[in-house]
Amino acid sequence: MVDLPPQRTTHDGPWPAGYPSGFAVVDVETTGLASHDRIVSAAVYRLTARGEVEDHWYSPVNPQRDPGPVWIHGLTSEVLAGAPLFAEVVDELAERLADRVLVAHNAVFDWTMLAREFARAGRTPPVRERLCTIRLAKELALPLPNHKLETLVGHFGVAQRQAHHALDDARVLAEAFLPSLHEAASRRLPLPLHPCRPITEWAEGPSAGARRGAGQAAGAWRGWRAPRRRPACPYPNPGRYEPGGRLVQGMRVAFSGDTSIDRELLEDQAYEAGLHVATSISRLTSLLVTNTPESTTSKVARARVHGTPILDEAAFTHLLRDVAPAPGQ
Missing domain, CATH: 3.30.420.10 (Ribonuclease H-like superfamily/Ribonuclease H)
Structure with a gap:
């Protein structure tokens, strides 16, 4: 049985052509x-x-x-x-x-x-x-x-x-x-x-093998990893990413919006490559990674204000394969 919403004032005129079906x-x-x-x-x-x-x-x-x-x-x-x-x-x-x-x-x-x-x-x-x-x-x-x-x-x-x-x-x-x-x-x-961007890689939660009782402690499931705080990036910030160039260890990288790789995994990959994972945008941010640069999120808006370079996920993950050592390393 369907619960119908109460009667309310509605728009009876022409419906906008671009609205969803x-x-x-x-x-x-x-x-x-x-x-x-x-x-x-x-x-x-x-x-x-x-x-x-x-x-x-x-x-x-x-x-x-x-x-x-x-x-x-x-x-x-x-x-x-x-x-x-x-x-x-x-x-x-x-x-x-x-x-x-x-x-x-x-x-x-x-x-x-x-x-x-x-x-x-x-x-x-x-x-x-x-x-x-x-x-x-x-x-x-x-x-x-x-x-x-x-x-x-x-x-x-x-x-x-x-x-x-x-x-x-x-x-x-x-x-x-x-x-x-x-x-x-x-x-x-x-x-x-x-x-909406589907996730193709994700941080493994409790094992989803054989059916088991819901009351078992989360830590008992194989593959589960508790949330953790990453250590501070050991490299100094070399400045902004130069379009067409390489990522350099120590760069401050922020993320915004949906990613096909689960955000935690993507941040782990950036950290393991020697990058600083930033939670906000400032004049010191080297790069913003987003698949929706046209969006109006606060991070994208601040990146525009500060002139922060923007890359999509595919370009960023490609650059992760060859991150330049920090100056002096």
Whole structure:
């Protein structure tokens, strides 16, 4: 049975020609926020081009490890022990995402978690673009005191029944997205769509071999690596990257946006080559690596302000093969 959103003011005029043909509003609950964390539940509301609900889907997922913050998502080891593995629901999930724009609140998080799970299952997610409702709210200049999900849905009078349950979070977001979409359409605003780049290499999490109980400690799974802080780069910063030249040990490199190699692995490769992995952009940054140089992220914007050179992932990984020694080495 489909939960239809309440009636709201909608745009009945001509629909913008460049808008997507359908949306998939997504929410995932996870064992944590790191790259080795896993999905414990997922929900999708499929919407038409005009934001009307077609159907919805939900499933808990056995993460094959400790479920993490049970006090947030409410899914205990006992509940998840009998849940399907991600590989067992990936076909159903892919069917609901196919050829639609993925919509989520803080969409980069939901997309990244899904992209890693699809990669572990040996699959490519059928999603080309995503839309973040935080970004859309900012584009619409909604009068919100903050951009929490409960604040956004409250602005549109949507009632939350069970916060941090993936299905209910997806429901309230779908209901809030409908008037947001129609407001954007009435103003003929371009939607803030961002390309989704599937992950092809990733940091191995808990082993996904034979099915096991979800309550086993994460550290007991073969291949799991705890988060770690990298030592400081031992080389001085030689300055900015010169287009057409070589990378030099000690250069400060920052990353922005989706990468086909999991971000943690890409940063590890840069560090092992003798580069300094920077978390922000300043006048001292040697290079920004991004596959979306046309985006409006803060790092890209600051790189433009400081004149920081920009390379895409493919060019950067090619240059990593032959990094010049630090001066004096």
